[in-house]
Amino acid sequence: MGRIKTVLIKRTTTKLIESSPNKFSRDFNKNKDSIKELTKGGSKKMRNIIAGYAVRLKRKSEEGPKKKKPSMPPRGFGPQRFRQRSHDYSSD
Template sequence: MGNVRTRGIKVIARKLLSSYPDLFKPDFEYNKKLVAQLVNTRSKKVRNQIAGYITHLIRIQEKLKRSLETQSIETSQSPSGEA
């Protein structure tokens, strides 16, 4: 079973992703440093939870992009004149 994230963590993470969509990467360590610069939080735990959720969302987005790309490649390569 996974960890449950609070609504506040999710709201902050989504706001950061919508404000800075091109800054974040699927690397937790990179995102952790970036969150430390963008958000004024005293707690390492909160910073890490925000960075972890952002990393989670970025990885999901990348999986969706890859699956859509493979589907578009498969449909463009399939022969259209089959009987």
């Protein structure tokens, strides 16, 4: 599992992507350079985290929504289980 991003990182990244979406791509190094141009100051660590999150958001937007797999009920709780029980208790 990855590290959870703070609200500051998420908010800053989405604002930067909305203001200039064509400057960001799936390339981390290009995103670092464009963040350096668009923002004033900030630490190197903060720029790297924002660039990484921008890569993740771009990848997510290009791939589209994921399809969920249908969930299966646990074994032994299907209708077959109840049919077997009803046959066990039938009087002949």
